[in-house]
Amino acid sequence: MSAGRPRYEAPLRDIGFVLEQWLDAPSDWKRMPAYESLDAPTARMICEAAGQFCGDVLAPLNGGGDLQGCAFDGGTVRTPDGFAAAYRAYVEAGWPALACDPADGGQGLPELLDAVLNEMIVSSNHAWAMYPGLLRGACLCLRAHAPQWIRETYLPHLVRGDWLATMCLTEPQAGSDLGLLRTRARACEDGSHRIEGSKIFISGGDHDLTENIVHLVLARLPDAPSGTKGLSLFLVPKRIPRDEGGWEPNAVHCDGIESKMGIKGSATCTLRFEDARGWLVGEPHRGLAAMFVMMNSARLHVGLQGLGHAEMAYRLALDHARERLEARALPRAEGARGPAGAAGFHAPVGRMLADLRVWTEGMRALGYWAGHLLDQAAHAPDEAGRARARDLAALLTPVIKSFFTERGFSLASEALQVFGGYGYVREYRIEQIVRDSRVAMIYEGTNQIQAMDLLRRKVLAPGAGLEPLLEVLRAEAAAARASAPARPLAEALQAWCERLDDATRALAADAAIDPGLPARAAEDYLRLVGTVALAFAWCRAARVATAAFEDKRESARHFFRYGLLDAEHWLRRIQAARDPEIQRRHP
């Protein structure tokens, strides 16, 4: 049906709206010395170039990569045709270095633009996106925790992207529960370590894109306490520097790749470290803290995958619905005009497309905001501003990871429904998005883990709390009250801030006498926070949209009318979980 149309067109108008109006990022950049020379036209140019790259280079490989998948033969992985060449083009264009520190050879552009780039890459080719997906996090982690010689030896390669990186956590007996990890490390006299153990589900654990792969591996030192407080982080490269110069293979073996539901072009590897040489990154037994730098970056990126899937699913569904409409409106052989096409989309199709549009755009605003907050956390001129941004980013990260990926999958499935029977057929490409998107609810910490992270660690823990987020939402409600187009939404947003605040307080009070409550309520609580945050996103959109973006106000009304009903639902479920009767029966 869509032959001849580009397989991916970046939604530059919507992206520009978020960057320039919703966030007004250029004004903030001016206040941050690191970005003061960056202006809106330059940012726009970068977005355009990124969209061009994704449309020209990555999107055409997406379907073929899914069909062909990765091959595993004789201990090595072969990626689908074109993946390696696309990666070389990516490196040559300088994309890996986009947001990296200029001190390491990076371009020093904002994380925010890296978030835009990530959305686009995932929309056009999620499987391919997995290979460079952890580069940024690895750079941040090494920069913060690795000794100088490691930074000097490895960071320039990673920043340029001529090496890639992995994160090696999961073992067969330990998925969500990292305390059960068994991989061991023992110190050698030269200061290096020997790593022994097996890791599973390692994305890009082996591939033919780069000569070297830098594995960041959690393992236990001999004197390590049990549980997560006994994990240390090691850098274990596929190839290691030889004393006499050059590089030699390390004892890191790929034992196989998984056959998966989706992202088939991404090699999900089982790695065996057989007394492999590694080097400690950060303090002994403090590996999890060091790796969290990487994981937080990775979790935001996974959340953006949900956005990328929703965006692509929306565009495919919209194109398909329009083509069907046109086909029906055409005079046919019989001379009849299809009654189906007469009044625009059928009501259910129109409703599904509106949902897709409104959720996708709302997620984009929140997701980019999180990226912008990372920039503010690092570069805001005052410490108070940096701390505030850090707190907000910490709160938003699990929400974005979990809520966006859940929505990415369900919206992709809704988009598939727009296609009718065609949606189930591979060549229409939407079913691949459903399959690809499903993994994002699982990896980098399942969505259940994210929910516990939000409620237990970020909200209920001593000294923590939802206040930084509520403050921003309440400020928006106040501003919206003074704005004619957003005023009708301000009251509802304000009311939901209070209900969310009340629910949080009630959970905190009850959790003190019922320690199992947070685990029962966490997922619905995360969804409630996500839904209210989306209401915030749309309230602000309605307030700041210029006349050329009147459609955003229409979408805002749609969200407040239908989408916000979800918040009622999550709140009721949280209340049901608080019922002491339930507490007794489902301890």
Next chain:
Amino acid sequence: MSAGRPRYEAPLRDIGFVLEQWLDAPSDWKRMPAYESLDAPTARMICEAAGQFCGDVLAPLNGGGDLQGCAFDGGTVRTPDGFAAAYRAYVEAGWPALACDPADGGQGLPELLDAVLNEMIVSSNHAWAMYPGLLRGACLCLRAHAPQWIRETYLPHLVRGDWLATMCLTEPQAGSDLGLLRTRARACEDGSHRIEGSKIFISGGDHDLTENIVHLVLARLPDAPSGTKGLSLFLVPKRIPRDEGGWEPNAVHCDGIESKMGIKGSATCTLRFEDARGWLVGEPHRGLAAMFVMMNSARLHVGLQGLGHAEMAYRLALDHARERLEARALPRAEGARGPAGAAGFHAPVGRMLADLRVWTEGMRALGYWAGHLLDQAAHAPDEAGRARARDLAALLTPVIKSFFTERGFSLASEALQVFGGYGYVREYRIEQIVRDSRVAMIYEGTNQIQAMDLLRRKVLAPGAGLEPLLEVLRAEAAAARASAPARPLAEALQAWCERLDDATRALAADAAIDPGLPARAAEDYLRLVGTVALAFAWCRAARVATAAFEDKRESARHFFRYGLLDAEHWLRRIQAARDPEIQRRHP
């Protein structure tokens, strides 16, 4: 992980509970002359044998069929290894004839037991289930509408199952909108017709399971009015009787098969009828009415697919969660016992498993009820009872098709989440259920079409209404009020009957002045009906369960506490759709 365990074990205990306690079907059978000799032990034996067949013969082919898929070569389809042999075993065991009329060579057993069989077949192998999936409907359709010579020539083959049948509706330009069909038929002098046109998405349009395939094809006669009122139904076999005896090929060509997201072992064919010979079934231009006999049967069966997927997903998730728990409880090399295993399932896993169990069992009660209603519609001793059963079955059919398949998919996805990373890996089999189950929301009329059928045709049309269903639900609430274990649920069920009734009346009143309203509200209305019907199912389960089924009361409480919250949500969405403001903006 599950090596050595059977790949499918029929949930005989839960099935028996529905048949003997929830429905008390044996008592009804005694009152129906057609089934008076059938008793509970016999029914139990049949269910056991069906479970055995599915576990031994069909389930082992499910994963391989998915990997291998169908092959298309030189105009013919080759099904996956083992599919044809399994089908021969199915025919030899007499399963196709189970619920067929003894006058045609059938066993004359209840549709209810056919529903049980269908759940089991889909749980063990959905792709394979597609081949005999339309047999029952084709028999019913031909029995009701075909001239005698067709019945005599074709029905015995279909009842025995040595031929299979298809339903040929969809064309490239006409999916949900059958009025746009273009396939043409012209009369020949000998009373046969010549059929010319193309059909797509024909399940089992060609295969190597049987020698002949009986296509039931919608086409237009030359003098046909446009739209759906100009469609006639034709029997167009793959092989036709030769005047001199024997059979010769008809001009029905398979032009290809679809590459799909799931049910890969099922051949989804494009068929080209090139002046193929066919015979009219039913009246000219009344083909849709004739085919509806087939479609109603098919829609119920598709709804049962949602049940079959949910059941299988639940069992896989439960097994996996238990194995993980056991693995953690084992003393390990370190001498530590995993903290994760200490207190049973993690809260999120426990909650997902409880949801899976409660929804699956509730759907089973409703789904089997629909099967039982078909038996009562045909065989109840009094006409009033037959009419009442017909009305109820008509109301329930779209609900079961749409609500069950939506749930089957989302529950399969929830079960996948229980597996963590393993869920995304093919060998753990749960991802196949997610892929396979997705199609059921589309075919036999998309879920959107079902919703319109329920609200517009079955509820709001003159002379129609939800009353037959409400009557049953209210009677249950009244009975439950008199029962100690169900009393706490009776009030909520009664309240929801009234709210559903009110919502229906309000929709009817508003629709009179706002004709677009039903289309906007239909999907949420169907979900509301489905959710309240599930509350009915659980209320009755709590009321009738014997002491040995105390777990059903626990599940009933879980549903009323959490599941019924959904009803609130659907009701609010219906109310939002009724808002005149929306009406103005989203016409």
